[in-house]
Amino acid sequence: xxxxxxxxxxxxxxxxxxxxxxxxxxxxxxCADLLIPYPYxxxxxxxxxHPPIRIHIMEKxxxxxxxxxxxxxxxxxxxxxxxxxxxxxxxxLFAQGVERKMFGFWKTDRYLFGVSEPAGIHLLGTDMYGRDxxxxxxxxxxxxxxxxxxxxxxxxxxxxxxxxxSGYFGGVIDQxxxxxxxxxxxxxxxxxxxxxxxxxxxxxSSVQIYLLIVVIxxxxxxxxxxxxxxGMVLSIREEEYVLxxxxxxxxxxxxxxxxxxxxxxxYAITAVTLAVPGYIVGEAALSLLGIGIQEPYPSWGNILASxxxxxxxxxxxxxxxxxxxxxxxxxxxxxLLGDALRSVFDPKNx
Amino acid sequence: MKKILSITSLSVRHRERMILNxxxxxxxEGEVFCLVGESGSGKTTLALSLLRLLPPxxxxxxxxxxxxxxxxxxxxxxxxxxxxxxxxxxxxxxPSSYLNPLFTVGYQIIETAAAAGASNPEEAAIxxxxxxxxxxxxFKSYPHQLSGGMQQRVAIASALVNRxxxxxxxEPTTALDVxxxxxxxxxxxxxxxxxSLSVLFITHNLPLxxxxxTKIGILYRGELVESFSPASQYIHPYTALLFGxxxxxxxYCSSDDSTLTGCTFYQFCPERERRCAEEKPKIxxxxxxxxxxxxxxxxxxxxxxxxxxxxx
Numbered sequence: 001x002x003x004x005x006x007x008x009x010x011x012x013x014x015x016x017x018x019x020x021x022x023x024x025x026x027x028x029x030x031c032a033d034l035l036i037p038y039p040y041x042x043x044x045x046x047x048x049x050h051p052p053i054r055i056h057i058m059e060k061x062x063x064x065x066x067x068x069x070x071x072x073x074x075x076x077x078x079x080x081x082x083x084x085x086x087x088x089x090x091x092x093l094f095a096q097g098v099e100r101k102m103f104g105f106w107k108t109d110r111y112l113f114g115v116s117e118p119a120g121i122h123l124l125g126t127d128m129y130g131r132d133x134x135x136x137x138x139x140x141x142x143x144x145x146x147x148x149x150x151x152x153x154x155x156x157x158x159x160x161x162x163x164x165x166s167g168y169f170g171g172v173i174d175q176x177x178x179x180x181x182x183x184x185x186x187x188x189x190x191x192x193x194x195x196x197x198x199x200x201x202x203x204x205s206s207v208q209i210y211l212l213i214v215v216i217x218x219x220x221x222x223x224x225x226x227x228x229x230x231g232m233v234l235s236i237r238e239e240e241y242v243l244x245x246x247x248x249x250x251x252x253x254x255x256x257x258x259x260x261x262x263x264x265x266x267y268a269i270t271a272v273t274l275a276v277p278g279y280i281v282g283e284a285a286l287s288l289l290g291i292g293i294q295e296p297y298p299s300w301g302n303i304l305a306s307x308x309x310x311x312x313x314x315x316x317x318x319x320x321x322x323x324x325x326x327x328x329x330x331x332x333x334x335x336l337l338g339d340a341l342r343s344v345f346d347p348k349n350x
Numbered sequence: 351m352k353k354i355l356s357i358t359s360l361s362v363r364h365r366e367r368m369i370l371n372x373x374x375x376x377x378x379e380g381e382v383f384c385l386v387g388e389s390g391s392g393k394t395t396l397a398l399s400l401l402r403l404l405p406p407x408x409x410x411x412x413x414x415x416x417x418x419x420x421x422x423x424x425x426x427x428x429x430x431x432x433x434x435x436x437x438x439x440x441x442x443x444x445p446s447s448y449l450n451p452l453f454t455v456g457y458q459i460i461e462t463a464a465a466a467g468a469s470n471p472e473e474a475a476i477x478x479x480x481x482x483x484x485x486x487x488x489f490k491s492y493p494h495q496l497s498g499g500m501q502q503r504v505a506i507a508s509a510l511v512n513r514x515x516x517x518x519x520x521e522p523t524t525a526l527d528v529x530x531x532x533x534x535x536x537x538x539x540x541x542x543x544x545x546s547l548s549v550l551f552i553t554h555n556l557p558l559x560x561x562x563x564t565k566i567g568i569l570y571r572g573e574l575v576e577s578f579s580p581a582s583q584y585i586h587p588y589t590a591l592l593f594g595x596x597x598x599x600x601x602y603c604s605s606d607d608s609t610l611t612g613c614t615f616y617q618f619c620p621e622r623e624r625r626c627a628e629e630k631p632k633i634x635x636x637x638x639x640x641x642x643x644x645x646x647x648x649x650x651x652x653x654x655x656x657x658x659x660x661x662x
Contacts, residue, residue: 244448247401248435248462248508258461262452347451347492 004344011340018336025330029141033102036135037114037121041296042098044120044130047071049079049317052125055091065090070119079316089119125319127306131296137323140298145330147214147299148279155218156225156272160261163229168237168256178230181223189220193282196220197291206297213292217282221275225268232264239263266346273338277331284327300327351378354516354548355400360413362395362404362572369395369408371572374640377516377565382542382549384559386592387569393552394443396569397518400550401434418515436466439509443521445501449493455501456489459508466512478511479504481544482537499530503537510541517542518550523558535562556592565638568592571614578639586643587621613643621645 009016028035038044050071057066067090069083095114101107115121123134166177184192196216204212236242237260245255284301286292288308293299295306300323307313307320314321359372370392377383387393398404400415402422415422417438425433442448449458459478463471479489482503493501502522509517519538523531539562542549553559559566560580567577568589576586584590612627613619619626625644633655634646646652 240442240444240447241450243403244440244442244505245450245461246403246434247440247442248512249431249433249465250435250461251431251465254465259450263450265452348494 007344008340011343014336015340018333018340021333022330022337025141025333026145028138029145032138032142035112036132036138037095037097037111037123038132038135039098039100040131040135040139040298042131042135044126046073047120047122047126047130048128049313050081050120050122050126050130051317052319053120053122054083056088059088064088067091068115068119068121089115091115091121124322125317127303127317127320128313133303133319133322136298136303137300137326140300140303140323141326143210143293143297143299144280144283144301144327147210147217147283148276151214151217151221151279151282152272152276154214155221156268156275158218159222159225160229160264160268162222163226163231164233164256164261164264166226167230167233168252168260170234174230178227181226184220184223185227190285192220193217193286194289194291197286202291206294209293213283213286216286217279220282221278225271225275228271229261229264229268232267233260236260236263266342269345270338270342273334273341276334277327280327280330300324351380353377354379354381354418355550356416357396357400358414358416360396360399360415361411362392362399362408363411364408368572370399372413373569373572373574374413375567375574375577377548377550379515379548380542380546381564382551382562384551384553384563384566385569386553386556386559386566388554388592391569392572393554393569394520397440397520397550397552400518401438401440402430435462435509435514436512437514438516438518439512439514440518440520441502441505441509441522444525445498445505446493446525448505449501451493454490454492455496455504456491459504459511462508463511468512474511475507478507481510481541482507497530498526499533502526502530502534506534506537506541510545510547513545514547516548516550518552520552521554522551523553523555531558538562556589560593573614573642574640575615575643576639576641578641582639585639585641585646585649586615587619587645588615591618591620 008019053068053071055066055068057063059067067088069085070087070089071081072084074080074082091113092115093113094110095116096109097111097114099107099109113121122132124137125133127133127136162177162181166174193216196219197212200212242255242259245259250259280300283292283299284304287299287301288305290305293302295302303323304321353376355377357373357375359374360370361368361372362370373392373396375383385393385396395404395408399410400417400422402425404410410423413423417433420429420433422430422433449455456475456479459475460471463474463478468474476486476489479486484500484503484507488496488500493504496504502525506522522538523534526534535558538549541547551559551562556566563580565577565579568575568586570588576584576589578584584593612625612629613622613631616622616626623644631642631644633640633642634652635655636646636649636651636653640655641652647654
């Protein structure tokens with residue numbers, strides 16, 4: 001690990017920045033329940049489409065603990081809010097709020113930060129039901145980030161395995177496996193995704209849907225990789241160190257897994273990191289069409305989905321598009337990391 | 351001396367073309383058999399067929415290889431597993447491409463030892479590392495961090511870590527400079543004496559073979575035209591050409607004359623006779639000296655070997 005970090009640092013600032021941003025994002029997603037100021041499904045109907053709250057530190061020329069004002073709805077149709085500056089509501093740590101279950105088992109009414117009612121702390125605004133967007137994005141990250149990671153791991157193990165076996169053993173095995181992958185590849189992936197989803201009933205529990213999406217996404221992702229890995233294995237198996245390994249009696253499977261496939265890692269790792277965004281977008285696309293993660297569970301995809309077809313949201317509540325920014329941020333970081341990992345895993349650079 | 355390896359009229363073909371044509375040779379315990387020939391004469395093919403690792407497209411079509419009483423051509427995959435790297439191991443020409451770039455050299459030697467089921471592969475690897483005079487600090491280096499000579503030492507260490515009976519060295523010094531060549535050769539010689547190894551040394555450098563070998567075999571276009579001990583006088587005109595190869599030998603292997611009924615070397619032979627064009631030379635034997643040339647017919651010490659009875 002230490003070696004990995006030194007090498008990563010040697011790859012320049014952006015590589016390290018990409019890596020640490022992702023570590024931070026995954027940590028945030030992991031501890032989502034600790035960080036949010038409201039439960040992700042708490043509806044505050046009187047505060048629908050509240051814009052991101054302003055946090056003040058000055059009052060009448062005096063520096064105070066950061067505080068907010070209560071907002072009052074002055075235009076129920078246009079959703080216009082006005083700050084009521086008569087009373088300050090300082091931001092408190094471990095503030096009391098609605099009782100909720102943390103990590104599914106720990107009942108508590110404390111939040112890492114918050115303000116006392118009737119003021120609200122909506123860092124990134126609220127949606128049409130008055131749910132806190134910040135809390136929803138943080139909790140949605142759990143789903144979007146984990147789906148992409150698990151999906152990518154599944155499909156890449158499968159792709160490496162298929163491509164490796166196919167390329168190394170060749171012959172009939174190769175023919176059968178490659179024709180199978182080609183059948184999968186002839187379908188446009190988005191329609192394949194839709195039809196796979198359509199096989200299963202619409203009313204599934206959220207856990208089932210989650211698993212289903214992971215499986216669907218990884219099922220679509222492996223074919224292209226398998227083809228490329230097969231090609232690489234075809235060329236690597238002619239390398240002389242493979243012959244040398246055979247000449248000392250190393251078995252075929254060991255040669256494949258320990259000598260050939262590791263030599264495809266420099267490509268595969270880059271491809272993995274570049275594919276992760278595809279999974280996030282894939283999940284978002286399914287959710288966008290209403291067949292992915294179901295409300296009230298948030299995912300970056302379905303937060304965005306709620307804005308679709310509603311021009312008023314785009315013009316009056318642009319903060320609803322912030323999950324898109326989150327997706328963008330993750331994609332950029334994965335791309336930076338992918339570039340760096342290629343050189344980190346190449347012994348020639350050590 | 352005990353015979354370790356005996357190859358009898360081994361033939362290998364690639365489609366219609368014979369890569370090896372009825373090659374017979376024997377290697378005894380502690381012997382260094384130098385196989386000399388130009389590029390394309392079939393040296394490496396011979397070495398690879400010993401390990402049954404011929405590249406796809408090449409097929410064995412006759413002959414037999416007996417290694418310590420076992421017929422390698424009939425050996426099962428399991429038997430081959432116990433022979434490769436344990437009984438017969440190989441050192442290759444270009445060390446940098448024969449080491450996997452992703453693993454430390456130490457790990458690669460350990461793996462070889464582990465493949466043979468060594469009780470303590472790591473210890474065996476470290477010991478082998480010392481035997482080839484490599485400082486232990488390079489044990490955890492990656493192949494590209496070592497020089498060519500050091501890489502070749504690593505290759506030798508991993509070839510010898512399982513104490514094989516026969517070492518095939520396929521042009522182990524071709525990629526190295528003169529001084530490193532000397533070092534590697536003296537190392538091989540030392541290790542050979544230490545472990546009473548038999549060595550099949552493949553080279554295209556005949557003077558080097560003369561210094562190193564106990565027996566020399568000359569391979570020309572897939573035929574072993576002469577095999578002799580360095581002490582005796584060679585007879586075949588091709589051996590003479592190779593030995594004094596200030597001359598340009600290029601093209602000797604490339605021209606195609608599969609229609610030729612006589613000696614394969616006929617076209618280029620400075621001492622050719624009419625008979626050579628018409629009739630394929632027999633193999634003439636004199637003790638351990640074998641030569642496939644009509645020239646030997648006139649020498650009283652040589653007696654012809656009947657090819658048809660060879661397999662008997």
